[in-house]
Amino acid sequence: MNLSDLKLNGEIEYYGLKYVILTIEPPNVKLKRNNTSGDAITINYFELITNPSFHAGKSIRRSIENDSREYFSVLESLDDKKREEVSKRLRIIRPLLLLEKIKQNHFPSLVEFHQNYEDLLNENENPEKLKQEVLIDRLAIKNSISKRTIKRYLSSYRKVSIENPLFGEEGLISEAGTGYKYRRDNKILIINHPNYPEIILDQIQIRLSDEYIPIIKEVIEKEYLTTQRKNKAHIIEVINIQCSIKGLAPVKPETMYKIFERISSKVIERMRIGKKALNKYEEVNRGFANNEALYPLHLVEIDHTRMDIEVIDEKSGLVKGRPWITLGIDVYSRMVWCMHISFEPPSANKVRKAIQHGVLFKNTKEEFGTFNNWEIFGIPNIIQFDNGSEFNNLAIKRLVNETLMSNIRFRPIATPRYGGTIERLFGTINTKVLHNLHGTTKSNIFQKREYDSSENALLTLENIEEILTQYITDVYHFQKHEGLPLDCNSPMARFHEGLKMRGLPEFIEPEDEDAFKISILPTLFKPYTKDGVRIDNRLYRTKDLSNLIDKREIKYNVKYDIDDISYIYIKPPNEDDYVRVNIVSPPYESVQGMNAYTYKLLNQYLKETGELKRNKIATEGQIQKAKEVLYKNIAKMYKTNRRARQQAERMELDIKVIDKNDVKKDTSSKNLSYEQLLANAIKNSNFDEN
Structure with a gap:
């Protein structure tokens, strides 16, 4: 995520000229031309930072060489196990990061420290006078780890944040096993939910021949990750029976035990213990006292x-x-x-x-x-x-x-x-x-x-x-x-x-x-085949990514927006940015701006009428026909039961041919200006113009 800020004596660019910030007195900022003797100017800070010519001197952003390359976060490429490890390490050093800001008189950090880390302070102790070494000692006791480990986490975080201040978390990614991870004979074993195959539970690294992967995958999903809680020795025996049937040599027990260890403990407990395990992983965040907020955006x-x-x-x-x-x-x-x-x-x-x-x-x-x-x-x-x-x-x-x-x-x-x-x-x-x-x-x-x-x-x-x-x-x-x-x-x-x-x-x-908007989109892991990426009977493909075509077991980070199914973003391996990929089937123009819910209803109608078989992608003509039929039913749906009406409300249809007899009313003769509408909205308010 790319952030900028305004600081006293900081340099900015405004209308192509460089200025130094003299004072910050909200809502105004006073600026003076750099290395000149001219008069200072005062400007509203909001108008300043939203001006197209404005640039912060220390704007934290990653360069984008290609316009189609959008955004990348290393954290998004991690599996859940690695991601949890980063989060845990960040929680441990978070008080130390706040302490640094407190020493710089950053008031929100002082408030956050008092709210969340009072247990690290003695009675009547002021965080502003707390020494870092003392805080490290207390964190080591609280988290049952060595001071040396905490210092290593902090050092790794700072090392990355010097280059990119808002990407310090990347320094907390464990380097354990990275040499093994990039071996040429390395394989990815994707573990899916036994009952919902579209859900990926975990991805682990193994070093076995391709023939072993589907066997191990099936047995882990259907035998090991169940509430029957079968022991590992039995699972290994079942795997080797399947190997024997297919003429493969048995897998060594020590190899399988290493594979078991790589599966996320959270996945294992949730799948093998069931609902009882959910309580263990439900975050305890419900003890918030309804105390007064102390500053804006607190x-x-x-x-x-x-x-x-x-x-x-x-x-x-x-x-x-x-x-x-x-x-x-x-x-x-x-x-x-x-x-x-x-x-x-x-x-x-x-x-x-x-x-x-x-x-x-x-x-x-x-x-x-x-x-x-x-x-x-x-x-x-x-x-x-x-x-x-x-x-x-x-x-x-x-x-x-x-x-x-x-x-x-x-x-x-x-x-x-x-x-x-x-x-x-x-x-x-x-x-x-x-x-x-x-x-x-x-x-x-x-x-x-x-x-x-x-x-x-x-x-x-x-x-x-x-x-x-x-x-x-x-x-x-x-x-x-x-x-x-x-x-x-x-x-x-x-x-x-x-x-x-x-x-x-x-x-x-x-x-x-735009980069920020992409960063917060939901993520899938999908293969890139000769047809492209398939998501819910839709295909996305571009010639620029033909080098990604590989086996279905190889999957890539894909970001999508359920409010517009006409495109996705893909992150190629070993590259820093996402690439936008438009839909090719059905045609881009037929679904541009359409949400996933509407597309699902269109496909459902086509299947029910026999015009679309399973896994077949609708043509532009079929989509247009389905739009017109569904459109004619909308008026009826609004007058029927509540559930049908709610379904109609969520639909978004852009129809080229509209039967005017189906339109309930034409609002052109009743159009009001926004000034009139706003006047109606506020006529009874107690607005004080002063």
Whole structure:
């Protein structure tokens, strides 16, 4: 992940000229031309860092020589066992890394140390006066390892971070077995879930002939990784019986015992012990006290809710239903950190998109015509979720803990007061905006009375996103807020005041945003055959990667976006960056911008009608025909049961030929300007222009 920051006396580039930062007094920064006697200039820091001509003097980024090469993280190429080892080592030295920042008067690090590592301090002891050697002694006792080992971890981390300050974790990758790993006779044994073959449990290195791999793989998956918990001697005996049947020499027991040792202990326990093992690996993060946030981005709360409004389809005018909104709020300032609106129900993908919105610049002036900037961005110290499955999963934990280097906290079960800040924000959005728009469902049937939400629906999903963006940026952030101190009683004022104490957040420069977006996409391991990469009856291929064609056992890192199935990213071995690969079958144009859910429904329809056999890829003509048939059924689905309606809401269809008789209504005669819509949204608010 590529971050930059502004520091006193640091050099930056602005409109092709070099400047030195004289002072940082949020929301402004004072600059002076380098090596000149000219006057200093003062500029809003947000306008400065979002200016296309801006570059940080110490911007931390990896060079990209080829435009198609996008992003690479060494950590992503590790198997789970190695990855867990890196995470463990990082947890051990984390207090030492914080101590370094504390010595540099970095206030957020001081707060984080007190919150998470009080057990390493004596009573009334101040971390600012703590010596590194003393802290190493205490960490050695706490983690039951030697001081020498901790110093080695710290040294390895620093060695890499000198070159790339935000990639220090790569120095914590164990070098054990690397000589063996790159031997020419080395083979990869991929272990899949016995009941769900598409799920990869582990990948281990072995050095046996190719004929042994399928035998060992099958016996490990079907005999060893089961709740019957058969002993290793029996498994070795079964493997050698299979070898004998196929005319192969038996595998030496010592070889098999080494293979057993390489399988992740977490995989073994979860598959052999079952549900009881889950408790052991469930992170204990539920003890978070509802204490006051101490600075901007100290604590962000994220949650979802279904919006109190019916919206229409942009192309057809059909009433699609009520979308879901995901919001994140900075508890310290009450600034809205992130927002994501879609018909997709709560999921890990929706959480990922919301976090992406929070971390990056919003650029609302250019995109939505707001009067002000949506100024809050960057990486929170703590992200608090409720206990939904979309939050408590491995993908989100890795995104927050490893990619963002942040901390996750979960609300204690059955304690809604711990999410009161985000719940009040939902209430404000509903009462001040949504309940004043055409198509509102109000909060309940008593408020709604005889009002027909569907008949009065005029706005599209895009309209709602624009209205809420304008409201949040130009109204909510400047309103008086009862939960804030009287001397800083608006979110924006509180945010700027807090930045004076915290300092400006680190940020991702616009030219690095695409690389960041790729870095947080989910990952698969897939082979590259002569047909390319196959994912759910779709083929991705490019001539530039023909050198990757190999046996199906050889698999590569593949990143994908379930919101657009028209492309993937592949990381070739021994290269630093990902390569974008477009879909070739079905044709790119027929599925461009289509989400995975819609494509699944199209294929399901074609199979049910006998036009598509198993494992056959749909043609452009078949997809177009299926789109038209499904489109004609959408209007009926909206009027049927709830499950059918929710299914229709998630569909995204771009149809070339539309039967106008199937369109419920044409909204062109009822079009309102965004200014009128926003005026309706805020007419009852207590916005204080001062």
